[in-house]
Amino acid sequence: MSLAILVFVIGVLGLQLQAHLPDMAWIWALPLLASAWGLPRAGRWSMLRRALLLVFFFVSGFFYAAFSAEQRLAEQLPKAWEGVDINMVGVVASLPVAAERGQRFEFDVERVLTPGAVVPSHVQLSTYTRDFVGQPLPDAINVHAGQRWQLTVRLRRPHANQNPHVMDMEAVWFSRDIRALGSVRERSPHTLLSDQVWQFPYVIDMMREQIATRFDTVLAQQPYVGVLKALAIGDQSAIPAAQWQLYQRTGITHIISISGSHVTMLAGLMFALVYFIWRRSARLTLSLPARRAAVLAGAVTATGYVLLAGFGVPAQRTLYMLWVVALLLWSGRTLAPARILAWALLVVVLLDPWAVLAAGFWLSFGAVGVLLYATGARVGDVHWLRAWWQSQWAVTLALAPVLLLLFGQVSTVSPLANAVAIPLVSFLITPLALLGSIPYMDWALYSAHALMAACVWSLQQFAALPMWTQAQPAVWQVLLALAGALWMLLPRGFPARWLGAVWMLPALLVTPQQPRLGELWVDAIDVGQGLSVLVRTAHHALLFDAGPQYTSTADTGNRILAPYLRGEGVTQLDVLVLSHDDNDHTGGAASLLQSVPVAHIYTSLPDTHIIFSGAISHISQCLPGQGWQWDGVTFEMLYPTSESYGEVNRKDNHRSCVMKVSSAGGSVLLTADIEAGDERYLLDNERSELAATLLIAPHHGSRTSSTPDFINVVQPRLTVFTVGYQNRFGHPRGDVVARYAQMGSALARSDRDGLVAIKFAPDQVMQVQYWRQQQQHYWWDDGYDKQ
Missing domain, CATH: 1.20.58 (Methane Monooxygenase Hydroxylase; Chain G, domain 1)
Structure with a gap:
């Protein structure tokens, strides 16, 4: 079975x-x-x-x-209803997540009041209390879990950036049944219809929000309150990005979330408590044996905790396993641990067929499966400390290939960090955090926070040690490495266990594919409404711009560029070009500089800019005449002029760095946000250098650029528009797109095609790959007007 x-x-x-x-x-x-x-x-x-x-x-x-x-x-937002005001009634169906300018929450739509409007039954909304400069908005609303509201919203289809090695947010939204995203209109009337909707799922969310509010009140401004909320109610939204990086680097993220060990620990404590009390009462024992009562209490406690904690996959796996064990103990039957795990696996997948898309699914079930495999065939008594260490070693070894496939890196200090963190978090911090969720138990929260601070201090010492980082291995390499790990974990005395280490080598010694001498690879990365282009030669890499910043803790650098470069095996950048001081071009630069070594920066920004604080790279202004050769490929800077740096009132777009990269197989012109006047200067002074096989369209295809004369001189065979889906600027403009099409240029756009990868090789035709075509998934949104 x-x-x-x-x-x-x-x-x-x-x-x-x-x-x-x-x-x-x-x-x-x-x-x-x-x-x-x-x-x-x-x-x-x-x-x-x-x-x-x-x-x-x-x-x-x-x-x-x-x-x-x-x-x-079957439920989707029709194209005609994107970006249109829709009035509807529904219930706040999740714990609202605080954002810098407001809140984000899930919403169950009960009624659509706008005539003819078609809206999915479950959407994600944002409400704003402050404008872009931080000023309070009039009539702003704050929502709470379980409230029924009448709202006016604007929705869009669930469309996300698509790049290799980067989390697929469309898959995340689809698995959570979020079929549209949108925002509450600030200046439209909104009505609170009911402060509390007493239905089971909403009651759970109301309880979770009350606990979160209590934590925020008692531990106001404390650095680790987000971790305690994650341990108690599964709300990870308040954990700062810097802390997440520490937990990832030390390999303990599995215990910061609601892990199986927490559920098992809590169920075990309740089992022991009820068994201790029950067996001392003759009346209770006559009504129900103490063991059965304790088993039932433990299973019910685990169920309540998992529901309160957000019902994540690792917690679900443990809950179903506990219930199978509880039913077996209740009936007096036995079942092999592997079968218990299998039944839990089946229940998880039946309830949520999309759980298999989550990394936590494979890591959770994989870890338990490895433990059963590594310990199931052992005989004789083993000291508990040695047994625990062997378990840590087995899980670390077997899951290393999976972590490389999913994240491109493995913590080398994970066993040591877990040796400290697991006892502290599972047996002290989590119980105290749960106890602190009860009113008047403030001392428990203070104690949990103090212990978490001590835990983090020890993790910071481990984090100084290096991580194993490499290019993403192929699936066959991961499967071979898994087989090797399992072979190495066979019982002592089994012959030739060392062969397992040999089978792991292909996954651990991945040689990423690189251009050959004379070849030029250009990747127009999908960063939404912004720009970031990776240019590679045989032995060098250049990144032109770093995309936008979304919030103070989230930007293109840490969300897209760092994992993409890591997955491609780009461990350092020889040159970073930051074309001009616009958020959609430089917003991700600061976090990128913290993640990836950069040898040299060319920019039109002053070297005193806040982006460069702490940067050790050599910084130069972009100036015409700058150039170099890498591996048979020529790089030339064409713009801006040296005089432009002295013009204080000059618009940043008019100081954009413009670069031409030429190889024997083709060339690319990188134009950032130049506009018509800048194009005229280039036509007058650099006309002979402008012809290019590939053009990254100036200013995302705005009406202020891509003049007919400029297009006719460049004559690109392929033009790429780097634009965000349903962006508020309307880029690329229809008349601009038509100009390129009439000239005969092939057209690509990041919102429709995802990452666009172009390869130039001597004496070969330009090769173009579109990520959304190359790696299709049935849930990806295809609601585009084809052009």
């Missing part, structure tokens, strides 16, 4: 890897496959019977996930 469940889950995963949903007519193959149950269990038909039944379970999982996906895709 365990094998059948595993094959069913593989079938669910197979569906999630599809670019398109299958024709549901094929589901009629299931009855034919199910007829294999009628074949003899023994004899020559037994192997065929087993094979057909395994195919049956795979196809069942595949079409179960397909049916679920069809139901979810």
Whole structure:
């Protein structure tokens, strides 16, 4: 049965890897496959019977996930209702997350009041209390979990940036059934219809919000209140980015979230408490045996904690396993631990077929599976300390290839950091945080915070040690490394266990694909409404601009560029060009400089700019005539003029760095945000240098740039517009797009195509890859007007 469940889950995963949903007519193959149950269990038909039944379970999982996906895709926001005011009534269906300018929350739509409007039943909304400069907005609202509101909103389809090695937010939204995103209109009337909606899911969220408010009140301005909220109610939104980096670097993120160990610990404490009390009462023992009562109390406590903590996959896995164990103990039966894990796996996937898309799913079930594998065949008594250390070693070794595939890095200090953090967090900090959620138990919160501060201090000492970082390995390399890890974890005395280390080498010694001498690779990274272009030669890498900053803690540098460069095996940048002082071009630079070494910076920004505080790179102004050669590829700076730096009132766009990169196979012109006057200067002074095979469209395709004369001189075979989906500027403008199309240029745009990768090689045709075409998924939004 365990094998059948595993094959069913593989079938669910197979569906999630599809670019398109299958024709549901094929589901009629299931009855034919199910007829294999009628074949003899023994004899020559037994192997065929087993094979057909395994195919049956795979196809069942595949079409179960397909049916679920069809139901979810049936709800979507029509294109005609994007960006339009819609009046509707619904309930705040999540714990509101505080943002810099307001709140973000999920909303269950009950009624749509705007005639003819079609809206999905579950959306994510943002409400703003402050404007872009931080001033309070009049009539701003604050929402709370479980409230029923009548709101006027503007929605858009769930569309996100798409790049290799970067989290797919469209998959995250789809798995959470968020079928549209939008904002509450500030100057439209809003009405609170009910302060509390007494339905089960909303009551849980109301309780979670009350606890979060208590934590914020008691531990106001304390640095680790976000961690305590994560441990008590699963709300990770208040953990600062710097702290997350520390936890990731030391490999303890699994215990900062609601992990299985926390659920098991709490259930075990309740079991012990109830068993201790129950067995001392004859009346209670006569009504129900103490062991059964304790088992029931532990399971119910675990259920309440998991619900209060947001019902994450690791907690779900532990909860279902505990309930299976509880039912077995209640009935007096036994079941192998592997089967218990298999049943928990099945329940998780049946309730949420998209759980297989989450890294936590594989890390959670994988960790438990490895522990069962590594300890199940051992005989004899082992000291508890040695057993614990062996368990840590087994999990670290087996999950290292998976972590490299998912994140491109592995913490080398994880066993040591976990040796300190697990006892503190699981047995002291988490129980105290939960106790502190009860009114008048402030001392427990203060104690939990003090212990967390001590834990963080010890983690900071470990964080100084290096991490293993490399290019993302291929799937076959990860599978081979997993097999090697499992081989190494075989019992002592098994021959040739060292071969497992050899099988792990291909995943650990990945050589990323690089251009050859004379080749030029250009990646127009999808950063939304902004610009960031990676240029690579055989032995060098240059990044032109660093995309926008979203909030004070989130920007393109840490959300997109750092993981993308790591996944591509770019460990350092030889040159970073920051074209001009606009957020959508330099917003991600500061965090990028903290993550990736940069040898030299060319920019039109002053070297005293706050971005460069702490930077050790050599900084030069962009000036015409600057240039160099790398690996047979020529780099030339064409703009701005030296005089422009003395013009204090000059608009930043008119001081954009412009660069031409030329190779034997083709060239690229990087123009940042130049406008018509700057194009005229280039035509008058650099006309001979402007012709290019590839053009990154000036100023994202605005009406103030891409003049006909400029386009006719550049004559690009491919033009890339780096724009954000449904951006408020309307870029690229239709008339500008038409100019390039009339000239005969092929057109690409990041909001429609995702990352655009172009390769130039001597004596070869330009190769172009569009990430959204190359790596399609059925849930990706395709609501574009094709141009």
